[in-house]
Amino acid sequence: MSLLAVSKVWKSFPKKPVLRNIDIEIKKGEFATLFGPNGCGKTTLLNLIAGILEPDKGDIAIDNKLPQEQVVGYVFQNYRDSLLPWRTNLENIAFPLELQGVAQEERARKVKKLVRSLELKIPLHNYPYQSSGGEQQLVAFLREIITQPKLILMDEPFSSLDAESRAYLRVKIQEISEKMDLTILFVSHDIDETIQLGDTILLFDAKKRTIAKKLSVTLGRPRTEEIIYTEPFHRMKKILQRYEE
DSSP: OEEEEEEEEEEEETTEEEEEEEEEEEETTOEEEEEOOTTSSHHHHHHHHHTSSOOSEEEEEETTBOGGGSOEEEEOSOHHHHSOTTSOHHHHHHHHHHHTTOOHHHHHHHHHHHHHHTTOOOOTTSOGGGSOHHHHHHHHHHHHHTTOOSEEEEESTTTTSOHHHHHHHHHHHHHHHHHHTOOEEEEESOHHHHHHHOSEEEEEETTTTEEEEEEEOOOOSSOOGGGGGSHHHHHHHHHHGGGOO
């Protein structure tokens, strides 16, 4: 049974059709990547799944409930704007627990336990401006998983980072996802990133405004940067290149 089920979803804005007849199924523990060019409607689809927007037609269910009835994590592209600059990294990660009414001491314990269990080196008592871009985006990610949401949505979260931080986080997110059995829908317009991360790739047809193809990725994990030089990787890359425009 699918954890995320999107069935025949349509969405338009005034005088502009954005999504047409979208069908998606993602199983629990699956890392799915959604690939398509900029401006094709990928973020709109994430906002529908998150319950921020309502579809014009069709149904969306997360573990057989409406998106608004589930806890869904959402990691945005601009990590600088998503973090609270007057709070430490620890306090940023713990913020969802605070909203749930968890006591301060228990919040700190849970954050430290999570960071320790994932073997991460994050300066928890620093403020975001004292941390690197990669550390800030990792803080934003941990903030979304601290409450153990049913589904994690990630909207091109590494696109603003430098190459070294992107390479590190692409591997680290795989490790965290496997260790915590997370279910992730990750949006990207970067072919290498899409293949490196996904168990499943959903290919977005920008002209038809719908999901045109679903591919299974059989490459072993962990997938480091070296995997982009392998022949199986290049075969998949040729398929994705048809959907770049």
